[in-house]
């Protein structure tokens with residue numbers, strides 16, 4: 001059991017709302033930074049605050065041992081808002097931690113989208129990241145702020161996260177035609193249960209000072225993701241332009257001791273936890 005006080009940003013999001021009850025069940029004293037009235041798991045303390053409002057962060061950080069920073073903006077075309085939330089918001093948080101909880105461990109969620117689409121193999125943490133789109137570019141910039149902050153940090157680059165009835169898998173059916181995704185395009189993925197597993201390792205200090213990719217054991221095609229969500233995409237046997245785009249190398253996490261508890265998306269389907 002981890003006995004510690006943790007502030008979660010993004011606790012109301014797809015990932016945070018499934019991570020929060022798991023951490024609370026572990027016995028973690030959880031504090032959630034929220035911008036509105038929301039129902040939170042029993043035992044979790046809500047603290048009003050907004051990453052856009054630096055002054056609101058000080059009371060949220062009082063006495064915390066760690067911060068799990070999930071808050072971000074990316075399901076929008078508003079690039080200025082994306083930069084404001086992901087870069088400026090992280091800067092406000094990092095400055096507030098340095099001022100009010102300088103010994104706290106900061107665990108930030110980033111994304112596999114930071115990697116270059118032209119990668120010649122699954123992307124490793126040390127690979128160059130030069131994205132131009134606002135979401136991954138703002139995440140790379142936010143990562144850099146944290147890495148240079150002097151705080152105790154780790155950065156978890158999440159793949160496509162699914163499960164616990166979050167509806168994320170079903171969005172593939174609309175995202176694939178919108179972004180021209182080939183049905184054979186393959187994503188690294190992970191279940192919410194394993195996001196929690198890696199966050200636990202990070203809270204214990206195992207990933208301190210590192211950027212770590214999260215993946216389960218079997219990447220999955222867009223075609224299969226849609227099928228698992230009950231949808232069918234247009235078929236294609238055209239060659240893939242960037243065969244490794246979307247693929248992350250999960251070796252480092254395993255070297256550090258991570259083992260996915262949901263090894264594949266098909267195992268999740270069989271267990272009824274999609």
Ligand SMILES: NC(=O)c1ccc[n+]([C@@H]2O[C@H](COP(=O)([O-])OP(=O)(O)OC[C@H]3O[C@@H](n4cnc5c(N)ncnc54)[C@H](OP(=O)(O)O)[C@@H]3O)[C@@H](O)[C@H]2O)c1
Pocket residue numbers: 009010011012013014015016033034035036049050051052069070071072073074075085089109110111112157158159160161162168
């Ligand atoms: N979901 C995935 O598959 C996936 C994959 C790769 C990486 N990630 C990363 O994982 C993290 C969580 O993703 P998600 O899918 O859970 O995102 P999400 O569902 O869009 O949730 C975003 C969260 O951020 C909060 N937020 C946004 N702007 C804020 C601000 N200015 N101040 C305070 N809170 C703010 C939102 O609060 P409100 O409820 O108040 O709007 C919400 O709780 C992100 O960092 C993302 O980059 C996710």
